[in-house]
Amino acid sequence: MIIKPRLTTEQKINTLEQSIEKVLAAGLSVFERENQSKSSKVNNHITIAGGIRRVDYWPPTGTVQCPNVKGIYKKMTIRDSNIETAIYIAKNGRI
Numbered sequence: 623m624i625i626k627p628r629l630t631t632e633q634k635i636n637t638l639e640q641s642i643e644k645v646l647a648a649g650l651s652v653f654e655r656e657n658q659s660k661s662s663k664v665n666n667h668i669t670i671a672g673g674i675r676r677v678d679y680w681p682p683t684g685t686v687q688c689p690n691v692k693g694i695y696k697k698m699t700i701r702d703s704n705i706e707t708a709i710y711i712a713k714n715g716r717i
Contacts, residue, residue: 629682634664637681641705645670648709673712679705686711 629637638654645652651672659675670677675695679685683701686708690697696714700707711717 631664634642634666634682638664638666638668641668641681642681645709648713650709650712651666670712671709675712677708677712679708681705691715 636673642652654668655667666682668679686700686703688698
């Protein structure tokens with residue numbers, strides 16, 4: 623089992639900002655989600671829109687999650703991924 627070190631608040635903010643810049647450079651829209659965690663005050667969740675499919679991405683953990691689109695795409699969750707994967711899914715609908 624691999625244990626990843628926890629990111630500091632500053633590292634979380636930098637990772638989030640870099641992810642937002644990459645999404646905007648790809649020509650998609652991005653929404654920064656309000657943090658609903660009681661353990662952290664830093665927003666760490668973004669939603670990518672403007673492509674074929676809406677994608678939720680958590681930069682600190684690298685988790686990509688896509689809701690199902692009835693009759694077209696199934697719900698998908700990918701862990702230990704990156705922003706490039708999230709952008710690709712948003713543009714193409716699947717991997």
